[in-house]
Amino acid sequence: MAQAAVIGVPDERLGEVGMAFLVGAPGAPALDADAIVEWSRGEMANYKVPRFVEVVDELPVNATGKVVKDELRARVDIDGRRST
Numbered sequence: 001m002a003q004a005a006v007i008g009v010p011d012e013r014l015g016e017v018g019m020a021f022l023v024g025a026p027g028a029p030a031l032d033a034d035a036i037v038e039w040s041r042g043e044m045a046n047y048k049v050p051r052f053v054e055v056v057d058e059l060p061v062n063a064t065g066k067v068v069k070d071e072l073r074a075r076v077d078i079d080g081r082r083s084t
Helices: 033-041 069-075
Strands: 003-011 015-023 052-057
Touching: 003 069, 015 033, 033 052
Parallel strands: 015 052
Antiparallel strands: 003 015
């Protein structure tokens, strides 16, 4: 994995849950969203495990190289599914 970013998306029961956006490393095997969630369940507290995982080609970054999370939020609708 080359890059990762996590945003909060609304959840009826918990208020907000994590959604991870992952960028694979060049030459590495393809990332599997289900495998990432399984790994997270074994390594993290349950409330920290992302409920949604999306593998993307690149993350939106600004001129200083910081991830623009507002652009990530704009990509998903209220249920955490991809909207654009």
